[in-house]
Amino acid sequence: MSEQLGKQVSAAEEPHPEINGLLQQMGAAPMPPLWSLSPKGGRAFVEGMFPDPEEPEPIADVMDVPIDVDGGEIPLRVYIPEAEGPFPTLIYLHGGGWATGSLDGYDPTCRALTKAANCMVVSVGYRLSPEHKFPTPLEDCYTAAEWVIESAEAMQIDTDNIAIAGDSAGGNLAAAVTLLARERGDFSFDRQVLIYPVLDHSFDTESYEENAEGYLLTKADMKYFWDLYLRDEIDSKSPYASPLQANNLEALPPATIVTCGFDPLRDEGAAYAAELTNADVDVNHIHYDDGIHGLIQLLVEPMDLTPARELIAEISDDLITTFD
Template sequence: MSSKKPTEVTAADEPHPEISGLLQQMGAAPAPTFNSLSPEGARELFNTMFPRPEEPEPVRDTIDLAIGDEGIPIRVYIPEGEGPYPTLLYLHGGGWVVGNIDLYDATCRAITNEADCMVVSVDYRLAPEYEFPTPLEDCYTAAEWVFETAEAMQIDTDNVAIGGDSAGGNLAAAVTLLARERDGPTFDQQLLIYPVTDHEFDTTSYQENAEGYLLTKADMEWFWDHYLRDDLDGMNPYASPLKAESLEGLPSATVTTCGFDPLCDEGAAYAARLENAGIDVTHYHYDDAIHGIAQMLVEPMDLTRGRELIDDVATDLQRVFD
């Protein structure tokens, strides 16, 4: 179950029954791990992990565009009703190495409908072909585009949020830091779904959830190795937001963590640091869930906890947008 603003993050005695069943099913048909594959092989594996619906959840409309000098692909999800629309800029997960806007289509459709907002999903360039900070700069370009094209795209610039899951949560947090430094786009909310916040692997959640719960410690080490040019980049707050000297002046935040996730402790630590900096934070903790549930919305992976997470973050977005 979820809780708001937990004093500490802990795991339940065991994962939610649906999640336990999913893990057993996946374990019965062993697949290679990300860290044993090339980036191309990992992308092929990731593409097969999540089912696609025969009919996607309907939204009013979608528009595929290419933006910026590099032609970064984006997909715009338009909700019912008339604009200008409150808008979420969404950055997908996948360890900066795998993932694309098609694989996060169900997630973005669900958020569009539940939060009644426009969603702009960004297909930023991936590592290792494009190492740090290129993916971040792609996301920053998309952030600028949201505001520069607001009138044409019917975007309500008084109600714009930025968010993402996992590595996308890392990029969303880093974009807000970069925007503060550059006096750039101003967001009303940051939505950080089990985010990567630190290039460290020594937390309790990394030790207790090192393997057996879909995302492993070895996978995260592999993802980081492909994203960063060298270990020195790991000290950069635009790669490791938890290492930022100050978090003052950033947007209010919704942060989610999961009990059986190696990233649980660093997500909770970032939420706590934001709150200590005077930022309004809502922290949802799903003590019986694993990493990746926001993407598990299609049968046979349509998880109760995944739907609950979407409902929780959509409620927070609506509260900010009202």
């Protein structure tokens, strides 16, 4: 169950019963830790963790649209709602530690958001580390946002109603794109939705100690992902890599920030919510004290969990209010 919180967040006595059952099933099967795998092996492992639905959730249409960037191509997947354009639009940046994750892996999530929020969703297949280190994935996401603005007429996008969202490393990228957009002044968003985001290159929070292992994402995994993403220690100090280190969070769009009790990243999400609030940014901090990292992907049987559906509904409520 979620609740609106201030600065302090904690974990319930134990995870939600459905999540507990899932963790027990996963614990019964031998699984290699992510940090022990090569990037290629990690990608294959993560893709295999989440089952494909027998039938994808129906929406009006889905289009794959590649866009060119210097040195490569960024695949986008555009989800069209059962509505008439121009469409309010959500740019979605997937999680996976900047090194794993894909458009296919997040297809159920993006379909669910399209349907629940009645908006277009543009899912971004940014290039992954370590082949493409910081700031390339960030610049890919920024380029995708530019494409959304520039393609508004052709794609029937309502430029007065554009939000950006992401989970985990995608939440990091969403926060960073929002900061970068304010700095460059090219465009702005009507809301940023940060779902258990990575926000600081630091591992000394209480939630990192409490949830170092045992709840899907581990402290060792996060150290591994950061090492793959950053070029050097200097990068870790950049607010575009560690948004919690930004000196100024004023004049940013309203934020929805989701944290989970049994997540190493819980406390940095709560800290960012507090810092945004202190900068007079409107924040809706949604905390699942019995939730775990990765919750928004748990939408397909046998992992179709009640709290995951609740999370989709709560995020969609914020988006619908924003787009009204």
